Amino acid sequence: xxxxxxxxxxxxxxxxxxxxxxxxxxxxxxxxxxxxxxxxxxxxxxxxxxxxxxxxxxxxxxxxxxxxxxxxxxxxxxxxxxxxxxxxxxxxxxxxxxxxxxxxxxxxxxxxxxxxxxxxxxxxxxxxxxxxxxxxxxxxxxxxxxxxxxxxxxxxxxxxxxxxxxxxxxxxxxxxxxxxxxxxxxxxxxxxxxxxxxxxxxxxxxxxxxxxxxxxxxxxxxxxxxxxxxxxxxxxxxxxxxxxxxxxxxxxxxxxxxxxxxxxxxxxxxxxxxxxxxxxxxxxxxxxxxxxxxxxxxxxxxxxxxxxxxxxxxxxxxxxxxxxxxxxxxxxxxxxxxxxxxxxxxxxxxxxxxxxxxxxxxxxxxxxxxxxxxxxxxxxxxxxxxxxxxxxxxxxxxxxxxxxxxxxxxxxxxxxxxxxxxxxxxxxxxxxxxxxxxxxxxxxxxxxxxxxxxxxxxxxxxxxxxxxxxxxxxxxxxxxxxxxxxxxxxxxxxxxxxxxxxxxxxxxxxxxxxxxxxxxxxxxxxxxxxxxxxxxxxxxxxxxxxxxxxxxxxxxxxxxxxxxxxxxxxxxxxxxxxxxxxxxxxxxxxxxxxxxxxxxxxxxxxxxxxxxxxxxxxxxxxxxxxxxxxxxxxxxxxxxxxxxxxxxxxxxxxxxxxxxxxxxxxxxxxxxxxxxxxxxxxxxxxxxxxxxxxxxxxxxxxxxxxxxxxxxxxxxxxxxxxxxxxxxxxxxxxxxxxxxxxxxxxxxxxxxxxxxxxxxxxxxxxxxxxxxxxxxxxxxxxxxxxxxxxxxxxxxxxxxxxxxxxxxxxxxxxxxxxxxxxxxxxxxxxxxxxxxxxxxxxxxxxxxxxxxxxxxxxxxxxxxxxxxxxxxxxxxxxxx
RNA sequence: GCGGGCGUGGCGGAAUCGGUAGACGCAAGGGACUUAAAAUCCCUCGAUGGCCUCAUCGUGCGGGUUCGAGUCCCGCCGCCCGCACCA
Numbered sequence: 026x027x028x029x030x031x032x033x034x035x036x037x038x039x040x041x042x043x044x045x046x047x048x049x050x051x052x053x054x055x056x057x058x059x060x061x062x063x064x065x066x067x068x069x070x071x072x073x074x075x076x077x078x079x080x081x082x083x084x085x086x087x088x089x090x091x092x093x094x095x096x097x098x099x100x101x102x103x104x105x106x107x108x109x110x111x112x113x114x115x116x117x118x119x120x121x122x123x124x125x126x127x128x129x130x131x132x133x134x135x136x137x138x139x140x141x142x143x144x145x146x147x148x149x150x151x152x153x154x155x156x157x158x159x160x161x162x163x164x165x166x167x168x169x170x171x172x173x174x175x176x177x178x179x180x181x182x183x184x185x186x187x188x189x190x191x192x193x194x195x196x197x198x199x200x201x202x203x204x205x206x207x208x209x210x211x212x213x214x215x216x217x218x219x220x221x222x223x224x225x226x227x228x229x230x231x232x233x234x235x236x237x238x239x240x241x242x243x244x245x246x247x248x249x250x251x252x253x254x255x256x257x258x259x260x261x262x263x264x265x266x267x268x269x270x271x272x273x274x275x276x277x278x279x280x281x282x283x284x285x286x287x288x289x290x291x292x293x294x295x296x297x298x299x300x301x302x303x304x305x306x307x308x309x310x311x312x313x314x315x316x317x318x319x320x321x322x323x324x325x326x327x328x329x330x331x332x333x334x335x336x337x338x339x340x341x342x343x344x345x346x347x348x349x350x351x352x353x354x355x356x357x358x359x360x361x362x363x364x365x366x367x368x369x370x371x372x373x374x375x376x377x378x379x380x381x382x383x384x385x386x387x388x389x390x391x392x393x394x395x396x397x398x399x400x401x402x403x404x405x406x407x408x409x410x411x412x413x414x415x416x417x418x419x420x421x422x423x424x425x426x427x428x429x430x431x432x433x434x435x436x437x438x439x440x441x442x443x444x445x446x447x448x449x450x451x452x453x454x455x456x457x458x459x460x461x462x463x464x465x466x467x468x469x470x471x472x473x474x475x476x477x478x479x480x481x482x483x484x485x486x487x488x489x490x491x492x493x494x495x496x497x498x499x500x501x502x503x504x505x506x507x508x509x510x511x512x513x514x515x516x517x518x519x520x521x522x523x524x525x526x527x528x529x530x531x532x533x534x535x536x537x538x539x540x541x542x543x544x545x546x547x548x549x550x551x552x553x554x555x556x557x558x559x560x561x562x563x564x565x566x567x568x569x570x571x572x573x574x575x576x577x578x579x580x581x582x583x584x585x586x587x588x589x590x591x592x593x594x595x596x597x598x599x600x601x602x603x604x605x606x607x608x609x610x611x612x613x614x615x616x617x618x619x620x621x622x623x624x625x626x627x628x629x630x631x632x633x634x635x636x637x638x639x640x641x642x643x644x645x646x647x648x649x650x651x652x653x654x655x656x657x658x659x660x661x662x663x664x665x666x667x668x669x670x671x672x673x674x675x676x677x678x679x680x681x682x683x684x685x686x687x688x689x690x691x692x693x694x695x696x697x698x699x700x701x702x703x704x705x706x707x708x709x710x711x712x713x714x715x716x717x718x719x720x721x722x723x724x725x726x727x728x729x730x731x732x733x734x735x736x737x738x739x740x741x742x743x744x745x746x747x748x749x750x751x752x753x754x755x756x757x758x759x760x761x762x763x764x765x766x767x768x769x770x771x772x773x774x775x776x777x778x779x780x781x782x783x784x785x786x787x788x789x790x791x792x793x794x795x796x797x798x799x800x801x802x803x804x805x806x807x808x809x810x811x812x813x814x815x816x817x818x819x820x821x822x823x824x825x826x827x828x829x830x831x832x833x834x835x836x837x838x839x840x841x842x843x844x845x846x847x848x849x850x851x852x853x854x855x856x857x858x859x860x861x862x863x864x865x866x867x868x869x870x871x872x873x874x875x876x877x878x879x880x881x882x883x884x885x886x887x888x889x890x891x892x893x894x895x896x897x898x899x900x901x902x903x904x905x
Numbered sequence: 906g907c908g909g910g911c912g913u914g915g916c917g918g919a920a921u922c923g924g925u926a927g928a929c930g931c932a933a934g935g936g937a938c939u940u941a942a943a944a945u946c947c948c949u950c951g952a953u954g955g956c957c958u959c960a961u962c963g964u965g966c967g968g969g970u971u972c973g974a975g976u977c978c979c980g981c982c983g984c985c986c987g988c989a990c991c992a
Contacts, residue, residue, distance in 0.1 A: 196991090703916095757921095851925085
């Protein structure tokens with residue numbers, strides 16, 4: 026027996042070296058066992074890992090280690106999402122080349138990650154900025170182009186008129202450029218888009234097959250795709266009021282039933298009709314220009330005041346040639362959705378109601394809720410969007426909404442009118458399924474991204490770079506002394522000869538959105554050594570999909586949806602043969618921490634603060650012991666709030682196992698976890714306790730027989746039940762990623778073992794055997810969470826080999842069965858007593874036992890028993 | 906603004922299915938050991954009242970369904986995440 030404390034600082038590097046030497050985490054693609062692919066979202070190489078990474082990778086590692094023990098061929102790789110804006114910012118601010126900055130950061134972060142003891146197959150590591158990775162991405166871009174999945178399209182971008190550059194939404198602060206301070210403008214640019222909308226219906230339908238995804242993520246994706254069924258309606262325009270060449274306005278609506286409640290038409294500022302009106306009317310032009318003087322972020326557009334201007338144009342109601350509606354340009358109508366034009370029915374749409382109330386256009390309710398008198402039904406500031414019957418709607422009156430929609434659709438489909446220009450007759454109304462989802466614009470006017478392998482030739486047009494010329498690599502001799510795209514500024518890079526005609530031509534200088542890089546890395550991990558193709562299909566098809574993907578909720582929509590699209594596009598071009606990349610998805614919560622402020626209001630970091638207890642209250646002072654510090658709200662760890670904790674410090678002080686254990690304890694993994702010094706100390710105490718407990722078990726049970734005894738006494742049986750109960754719960758808990766509950770069960774089991782040891786200084790052989798079994802099970806249960814400590818304990822127990830390679834223990838089902846059960850007894854829903862009955866007691870027996878209880882008789886107070894509800898194995902409720 | 910989520914003791918949280926609310930831990934208080942401290946071990950720990958093997962109340966707020974609601978439904982309040990060029 027040892028009385029020494031467990032020394033993480035010595036043990037952890039030792040076991041990490043051992044694992045490394047034996048290459049036990051290297052995955053072979055030809056391993057015949059069933060595969061299990063665990064993946065955590067790969068990090069952006071910012072330079073240092075943060076606690077969010079520690080939490081994310083610990084969770085993945087627990088799953089990987091547990092599944093490995095259960096006999097799976099586990100694939101658990103790691104790489105770097107290495108392109109992106111911060112590298113360019115570093116180049117501007119610190120004059121370091123993006124490439125050098127990025128690879129230095131990768132080296133530093135890899136070193137940090139390696140101290141965590143993760144069971145990763147580092148042989149598969151790559152960074153998305155490696156030409157050997159993006160070469161294949163360029164190849165796939167060209168495959169997609171040939172497959173009709175890539176197009177050119179005009180898109181709006183944030184334009185900084187002073188720096189003459191495109192800004193990311195993040196770089197627009199209160200409508201101004203972050204460096205220049207100039208008011209940003211919307212500007213149209215030709216962009217490359219990936220045709221994700223071609224898969225809109227499939228991406229929506231397939232959500233139903235993703236049964237191991239969180240419901241909330243599937244719901245968010247469903248809403249993002251935004252399928253709606255409605256009607257395209259061609260409104261005729263009154264020629265007297267309409268600019269030359271315009272004869273009709275096409276709108277999309279999901280509420281054709283409310284057509285008789287229409288009060289106005291509204292079109293987007295960049296709608297052709299608005300452009301035509303602006304050319305004639307300075308007031309309209311001023312408004313259209315005003316609309317362009319704002320960023321492109323949706324939240325900003327939506328929260329801006331609803332404004333509009335009357336174009337003077339009048340549209341004709343499709344059911345009444347005498348009824349004219351004013352056409353407004355409105356800032357809340359988007360060209361990107363539907364046809365960029367709507368009809369406004371203020372009584373039944375809040376935005377429309379706010380709009381008419383502002384411009385005094387009035388409203389007429391056309392849907393009346395059931396039970397309300399139509400004569401007195403008035404709308405003032407709250408639109409009614411519920412169910413009801415049609416009123417004030419001529420031939421629709423009395424119909425339900427659904428009937429009215431159908432009737433309007435039928436009538437307008439039957440009505441024909443000449444198409445503008447052609448004279449060909451076409452229906453005025455057409456049923457249409459519309460999606461909110463837009464195609465994925467991937468062009469970025471930035472240097473540090475994957476070059477788009479296209480050459481623009483004045484005579485041949487858009488020419489793909491020939492496959493033999495790939496990759497198109499980034500030049501390294503670039504400067505960042507002027508704003509804008511450094512690739513574009515490069516003196517020679519973009520000048521090439523056309524691969525088709527040989528004439529002078531220019532390379533595309535836009536690079537790809539970094540979401541492209543992260544939309545297929547998981548497939549590349551299955552065979553990162555293939556130099557000829559993005560994937561080796563027979564390998565990818567065996568190792569994919571990812572069985573358990575883990576990452577932050579912030580990626581619930583974009584990254585996950587783009588990846589789902591990319592798999593489909595890769596399937597269409599022969600790189601994989603399945604549509605879904607992630608069979609199981611888990612979104613983990615953030616790591617948050619208290620904030621601290623000095624008397625002058627400045628934030629101070631946790632490392633500079635001392636916390637003292639003052640009765641029930643906690644107080645904080647600076648390390649000088651003098652200056653009081655205000656303890657502020659708990660917030661997401663961020664540099665600006667200075668409430669970050671450095672994983673290096675924690676691992677250096679307490680060891681990786683303590684950090685890992687704490688990250689998994691307390692909070693449910695999908696919720697935020699509060700990092701606290703007390704919590705870490707608690708985890709550290711448990712590390713020491715477990716070490717003592719295992720060593721005491723060795724000392725007490727050293728005499729245990731090697732063979733399993735035929736009979737077990739009461740104490741041994743109780744311990745075995747506790748061990749196998751914990752084993753059962755932890756095994757299923759890891760499967761469901763309920764780590765906090767797993768840890769509680771492990772602690773409970775450890776408490777039971779401690780109690781047993783306390784009572785058994787000289788145990789009988791059967792108890793000694795049970796103690797040794799319990800210690801072994803305990804070490805195996807903690808091994809996925811605290812692998813270094815577990816190895817040390819495994820050695821102390823005299824077990825052969827490494828616990829990291831030991832098979833997961835098997836549960837003995839007989840030990841999970843209880844002989845008798847204790848049921849709570851309620852009288853009229855309130856708990857009054859408990860009754861203990863044999864496991865197989867039938868209902869009449871239980872009822873008799875319950876009615877005999879004094880507490881039940883008392884609670885009934887002489888009232889007759891009306892009925893007794895017996896929920897098997899759960900509860901008894903007596904109704905009096 | 907739109908979409909999504911969350912809310913349980915002093916604190917983090919537990920409670921497969923609607924079935925004993927508060928598992929497990931943290932903090933706190935009391936005690937043991939110690940010259941002392943650290944470490945460790947034991948006890949108490951939702952609120953109120955009381956006859957401490959007892960009763961009432963209690964899961965953000967207000968209603969509802971049910972024999973029974975933290976869990977389901979309706980309406981609020983508060984906080985957090987995403988919104989297409991941050992990753």
